[in-house]
Amino acid sequence: MTVTLHQVSLRRGSRLVLDRLDLAVARGRLTCLVGPNGSGKSTAVKVMAGVLAPAAGAVLIDGRPADEISPVERARHIGYLPQDFVSHWDLTVRALLALGMARGSAIGWLPGRMPDLPLPPTVVADFDLAPLLDRRLSTLSGGERARAACAAVIAGQPDTLLADEPTASLDIGHQISTMRLLRRLAARHAVLVVVHDINLALRFADEIIVLDQGRAAFAGAPATLADTDILDRVFALRFTRLAGPDGVVLSAG
Amino acid sequence: MRAALPVLLLVAGAALGLALGAEMPGPAALARALADAGDPFGQLVLHWRLPRVLAAGLVGAGLGLAGAIFQGVFRNPLAEPYLLGSAPGAAVGAAVALLVPLPMPQMLSLPVLAFAGAWGASWAVIGLSRLAGIVDAAGLLLVGIAISALLGALRSLLLLALSDETVNLQSVLSWTLGGIQTPGWADLGLLAALTAGSVILALGLARGLDLLGLGDEVAANMGVPVGRFLARAVLIAAAITAVAVAWGGLVGFVGLIVPHVARWIGGPDHRGLLWRSAVGGAALLMAMDGLARAVLPPAEIPLGLLTAVIGAPFFLLILWRRGRA
Numbered sequence: 001m002t003v004t005l006h007q008v009s010l011r012r013g014s015r016l017v018l019d020r021l022d023l024a025v026a027r028g029r030l031t032c033l034v035g036p037n038g039s040g041k042s043t044a045v046k047v048m049a050g051v052l053a054p055a056a057g058a059v060l061i062d063g064r065p066a067d068e069i070s071p072v073e074r075a076r077h078i079g080y081l082p083q084d085f086v087s088h089w090d091l092t093v094r095a096l097l098a099l100g101m102a103r104g105s106a107i108g109w110l111p112g113r114m115p116d117l118p119l120p121p122t123v124v125a126d127f128d129l130a131p132l133l134d135r136r137l138s139t140l141s142g143g144e145r146a147r148a149a150c151a152a153v154i155a156g157q158p159d160t161l162l163a164d165e166p167t168a169s170l171d172i173g174h175q176i177s178t179m180r181l182l183r184r185l186a187a188r189h190a191v192l193v194v195v196h197d198i199n200l201a202l203r204f205a206d207e208i209i210v211l212d213q214g215r216a217a218f219a220g221a222p223a224t225l226a227d228t229d230i231l232d233r234v235f236a237l238r239f240t241r242l243a244g245p246d247g248v249v250l251s252a253g
Numbered sequence: 254m255r256a257a258l259p260v261l262l263l264v265a266g267a268a269l270g271l272a273l274g275a276e277m278p279g280p281a282a283l284a285r286a287l288a289d290a291g292d293p294f295g296q297l298v299l300h301w302r303l304p305r306v307l308a309a310g311l312v313g314a315g316l317g318l319a320g321a322i323f324q325g326v327f328r329n330p331l332a333e334p335y336l337l338g339s340a341p342g343a344a345v346g347a348a349v350a351l352l353v354p355l356p357m358p359q360m361l362s363l364p365v366l367a368f369a370g371a372w373g374a375s376w377a378v379i380g381l382s383r384l385a386g387i388v389d390a391a392g393l394l395l396v397g398i399a400i401s402a403l404l405g406a407l408r409s410l411l412l413l414a415l416s417d418e419t420v421n422l423q424s425v426l427s428w429t430l431g432g433i434q435t436p437g438w439a440d441l442g443l444l445a446a447l448t449a450g451s452v453i454l455a456l457g458l459a460r461g462l463d464l465l466g467l468g469d470e471v472a473a474n475m476g477v478p479v480g481r482f483l484a485r486a487v488l489i490a491a492a493i494t495a496v497a498v499a500w501g502g503l504v505g506f507v508g509l510i511v512p513h514v515a516r517w518i519g520g521p522d523h524r525g526l527l528w529r530s531a532v533g534g535a536a537l538l539m540a541m542d543g544l545a546r547a548v549l550p551p552a553e554i555p556l557g558l559l560t561a562v563i564g565a566p567f568f569l570l571i572l573w574r575r576g577r578a
């Protein structure tokens with residue numbers, strides 16, 4: 001299972017947000033997407049997720065153009081967790097997961113019987129949701145809500161998970177546990193995560209893609225990236241490279 | 254207990270509807286009247302009150318459903334058929350059907366034109382909000398209020414311009430204030446069939462409405478064709494509104510109150526919510542229609558006035574709760 005952006009361009013007004021971008025995520029790898037604000041990270045993820053249509057270029061799912069695949073089938077392949085996930089209705093975690101499990105089933109005109117499947121135990125366990133199942137979303141902490149949201153996206157077993165800054169509103173402890181979890185998920189799914197914290201990416205990613213003005217400035221292994229001056233150029237900063245327990249740690253200054 | 258509650262509500266609503274009026278039998282007298290068709294009061298109840306109570310229930314069910322769909326599809330707790338232009342649009346269509354001689358029976362032209370008005374007005378509100386770049390809940394309601402005012406003026410103009418001696422202006426006017434007429438059995442059968450269809454089509458929207466609550470982007474990613482689904486939901490809600498308006502006139506606020514209470518009682522999942530809204534709307538309107546007959550006998554208070562008296566403070570209560578949240 002591979003999702004590929006091939007020479008994708010997209011304009012917002014007069015600004016070229018994505019500029020002939022090539023990008024691929026594949027199963028078995030945790031790919032981190034980094035880059036400055038406005039470099040096109042969220043837009044690239046939305047195009048992959050099928051939420052935005054590219055102006056030029058193609059989205060390929062296992063080599064097939066995505067626009068030849070129905071939205072319903074596409075939903076089975078690609079799960080998308082937006083940056084600002086909010087449920088308008090105050091659902092219980094159980095109801096949210098049940099909705100997530102219905103991913104990719106068509107909505108007919110007549111009420112169909114929803115199969116009353118048990119919640120996937122691996123998802124409940126992975127995200128440590130068992131004690132929260134009957135709680136309403138409004139009663140959860142930010143970290144718990146983020147876990148429930150991610151679990152809902154993965155509950156329907158999409159091959160690919162695209163997560164836009166899932167660590168953004170979390171404290172450092174939850175950031176690390178979320179990244180560990182995404183790493184575990186990457187064993188079974190293709191996982192692409194947008195992160196702002198370069199060090200989280202360096203520590204957990206199998207592959208890092210650096211976006212700069214809508215183009216990929218780098219795609220490769222974290223250790224390779226740390227050896228180059230690409231991040232310094234893209235962020236217009238001088239990073240000091242420190243030796244950490246899990247590899248190189250960057251300090252901006 | 255959970256399953257018994259809707260049945261209890263319906264029975265209570267129907268009992269109130271049957272008992273209230275210029276003549277008010279006690280429970281024993283009511284039971285006797287229902288059991289003995291030869292009883293003169295039984296005749297009154299069976300042939301005069303019962304069809305009207307059933308019609309009130311069916312209209313109420315439609316208003317509850319339409320409100321739940323509009324609130325769900327716009328993710329707007331203040332959405333309802335009246336504030337979004339759908340019911341005022343239906344009323345314009347219905348006024349044309351009532352006032353203009355058309356080459357089809359009124360039993361048919363009334364719901365058809367009411368539907369055309371409801372659907373057109375809903376899309377006018379949606380289209381104008383989009384043109385204006387409005388994305389928030391309050392903005393959509395403001396557009397709805399503006400369109401509703403325009404349609405109300407148009408309706409009054411139609412009444413003034415088109416009514417003559419052949420049309421009983423009094424009856425048309427009282428219809429615009431909301432009120433259930435006692436229907437014939439065939440008419441009631443048609444209303445029942447349309448309401449049953451409404452329930453089925455509305456329940457078909459349940460999962461899509463649930464998913465839309467997660468945001469357009471997540472819903473799209475989960476496989477909901479968001480634009481097409483919105484069009485379908487508006488079509489169904491407008492049709493349900495049209496049926497309710499064609500048979501009940503302009504009865505406001507039921508579509509606002511009932512889904513809210515249903516959500517407080519049973520949570521926001523739409524499959525249950527739509528059911529509870531239909532049942533709650535039916536029970537509420539049967540009782541309210543009885544009250545409309547009972548308050549100032551032998552005169553009747555227009556049903557729409559009565560629901561507004563209860564509904565407007567409820568609307569303010571919702572605003573107040575939101576303001577404090």
